Amino acid sequence: MVNKLLFMLIFINFQAQLAIAETQQIEVKNTLQSFEIINLPDLNIWAMKTEVTWDLYDIFLLRLDLPEAEREKEVDLNVRPSKPYYLPNEGFGHSGQPALAINYNGAVKFATWLSENTGKAFRLPTEDEWEGLCYADIPEKLDEHAWFDENSDLMTGAVGTLKPNEFGLYDTLGNVAEWASGRDGKKVIKGGAFWDVKEDIH
DSSP: OOEEOOOEEEOOOSOTTSOTTOEEEEEOTTSSOEEEEEEEGGGTEEEESSOOBHHHHHHHHTTTTSOHHHHTSOOOTTTSOOOOSSOOSTTSOSTTSBOOSOOHHHHHHHHHHHHHHHSSOEEOOBHHHHHHHHSTTOOSSGGGTOBOTTTSTTSOOOTTOSOOOTTSOOSOSBSSEEEEEOTTSSEEEESOOTTSOGGGOO
């Protein structure tokens, strides 16, 4: 199963007059990398505008936010994964592509690291949050919004290259599937993937 990451920053919005499309750029400390979050005042949350890319996940995986001398030291596996022998991008490309083949625990650890690095409280969405954001407006012309078997050439697509949903979020359906925290407390996979048929993109 190829899994993507969609992290949400929970933020109680005291400024209801803010436009729904207001965005903020988040800088990753000790790197040149940044990413965008979007304000969803009706839901009192902020969400990452696109899927997590390899450009961002590599910082966590390869410890690129640490001084070079620190990167080679033995890693605490409770905090970060061990350094891989190869980049796990399945040959689909790297820069601008969604991070994939990340297990649930890896996704949770990434969210914890990102929270500590940026000072923002990132986490995986709950199943209800995910459905509220990502089922909001399943379009008739799905191929304009989602990568699936008919338009993907059975490969992932670069994030943000198709149309966003009504909340301004990209690739919430298709491309690579997403982890969420289920209603029963167990992990669930949502959204469908680039190899799925249209009927399974949900």
